[in-house]
Amino acid sequence: MKKNKNKTKLILIIAFSTLAFTQTSIAQITKIRGKVMDADTKELLSFVTLAFKGTSIGTITDSKGEFFLETRGATDSLSISYVGYDPKSVAIRKGQYQEITIELKAASFAIEGITVVPGENPAHPILRSIIKNKWKNDPDKLESYSYESYNKLEVDLNNVDDKMKQRKIFNQFQFIFDYVDTNAITGKTFLPIFISEAISDYHYQRSPKVDKEVIKATKISGVKNESVAQFTGKIYQKINIYDNYINVFDQGLVSPIADAGLFYYKYYLIDSAFIDHKWCYQISFKPKRKMEPTFTGDFWVNDSTWAIVKAQVRLADKVNLNFVNDMVASAEYQLINDTLWFPKQISLFVDFNLTDKTTGFFGRKTTAYNKVRLKEPIQDTIQSLQSNVVVQEGALKQNEEYWNKTRPFELTQKEAGIYRMVDSVQNVPMYKTFIDIINMFVNYYYVVGYVEIGPYYKTYSFNEIEGNRFRVSGRTSNKFSKKIMFSSFLAYGDKDNRFKYGLGALYMIKKKPRQAINLEYKEDIEQLGQSPYALTEDNLMTSVLRRNPNYKLTLVKELSGYYQKEWFTGLSNTLNFSYRNIYSSDSIPFKYVSGGPELNKVTNFSLTLNTRWLKDEKFVTGEFDRVSLGSKFPEVNFEITGSYKGVLGSQFTYAKLHVNYYHKFTINPFGYTRFIIDCGKIFGTVPYPLLQLHEGNETYAFDRFAFNMMNYYEFASDQYSSITLEHHFQGFFLNRIPLMRRLKWREVTTGKFLIGSISDKNKKVLEFPYGMGEVSKPYAEAGIGIENIFKVIRIDATWRLTHLDNPNIEKFGIRAGLQIIF
Structure with a gap:
């Protein structure tokens, strides 16, 4: 859909692709799921060893006596062994899914009496040796390495049954059910709906840091988009068992070989054997x-x-992780130069479901590592690449002969058929209608030929100035053009009996790196001093959740535009211009301090140059819009704004500097933190509408980027600094309370601090509205909250700590928000 036609199709793919955690050639997969028990007592047996006869492919039963195996390298029988029981072999059906229950007979033999002497768990000294030697075995600690990788990503619809097949909506899709299969891990049936493959050259150097991937070939079912192709590579799926914490959707999961592993895990030494002619121990945890x-x-x-x-x-x-019903990761390592065990194949499986019975999705990722080279110098051409991930020209056009020769294993008939199946589905009219409906809810627009109608949540709202407000809005679709997009809206209030409208055009000069021109004109009312991330005033939810009658809306007529140029991934400049008329009202009058007639409007023409820097930022890019997936590094914005009196009617001369710093980082095992610093200074003489009107919030909706206990027009500054600190504990405390932990609620704390001032010359231009002042005495508020209520609700209790004598303020408030978090 617009501006991101592939966005809906890729939500699950990108969510899964921000993770990740093997090489056979038989194009059949054998899947076995089962349990092992005592033949007489029927007691389930833990840590039983199972392996395909004549191979090293196997597994052990878990603490519940259950196991699963899924491999391309199966033989026709499975060998089972367990201390104290007779060994057993069972026949299996190659290339099929099967569920089996294995019963073992206790061995009968006489032994002499023995004496058990207490001592240290034999697994513990092994674990300490692993921890002691992590620095030399962790690939990320190596000076440099490179390799060729093969990545296969698949997304499947699960819990597919006969009832689903019989639904009318699938009448035109019956052919897809030929691809239904069963998963060995969960036992759920599934239908593949997406598959991608990629061949990449990956280069790593620890110092100076180089982390580059060149995708040489990529194949994606139903998607021909290079910005999507980059996510089929390896670089965004880093899960390293040598890390103390493995971050999965903002949850820091403790690695089984973490330095503090003994605090979190019980370990059991269960076997020893030769692997690649090296003696190895097997430890369960x-x-x-x-x-x-x-x-x-x-x-x-x-x-x-x-x-x-x-x-x-x-x-x-x-585990307190939303929408993830199950997750399994496996890793196999290869011996390089007879000294280093380097990854050979890593696989990840994730079951995304609201419950175990509802229809959900599987995400599956397999990465194979070939042609590993250690301590080789990285070429200058690789080091100089501006992006961490580069899709080579022609990567999407490699032929089938190339893939058959390069894949480390042959695809099964069903896997190979997914490409054809997905392309066939996209040609079914019902599918196109279904995608349009889903897009409407995800992107807030509904596509009708050459136009998109929306956003739908702005169709109706109400406020004290306009009364009932009705709005019709839309924009052109990708079918109209993939280079230029026109947009417009028309609104009417039945109380002020006034039409408002807006027009806009966005032209994409270049998409990678991004280069665009935008032009807009609007005549509408707006709330000055509102956070740019707040619910807009013409949003129905704003109307419903308002805590004060809003008479502070102001009529604004504005012509604005920008030219944006991205120099390379992470660094961009945007040159903005704004010609703006702000009109006075009964509630927000413009009266000169010196007396005389009231000023009807404030006219201002300004130019702003923005520089934005976010190292290693990742995007999913559509034709016009793009979605940032963030980065582990902080984001910095620096702006310079200037206005000169007399230019296009400007009434004031001033300059403004503005710096914003935003960083989200993990503090395992205590969750993650958002940290924001915002500073600014205005040089010159300006009236209060051109000062920094600090972001208040007069709704019950929580706004991360506003002061939630501050009113609109309560504080203004011509120089200021603010700090916001928000920490998410991810259930660190509540998970330890027996009854509370069942709810899977999570704790969150916030603190906001602001200090600023207004010079005397700026106080003498226009009279301030009632209740507005400066914040030379710091403003502060703090809150504690619970998030993840029913997985989507957040509720904060917030206290205002200073300026408690200001008129019409709340000292304490409850704020709520909706959010989708893992």
């Missing part, structure tokens, strides 16, 4: 406590290097 951010699983470790050789981790039961 499980959480010590419920609902902590941990895994279950096992790993193999070499007894001389203490490097991980194989590992499989599974999300522990009831």
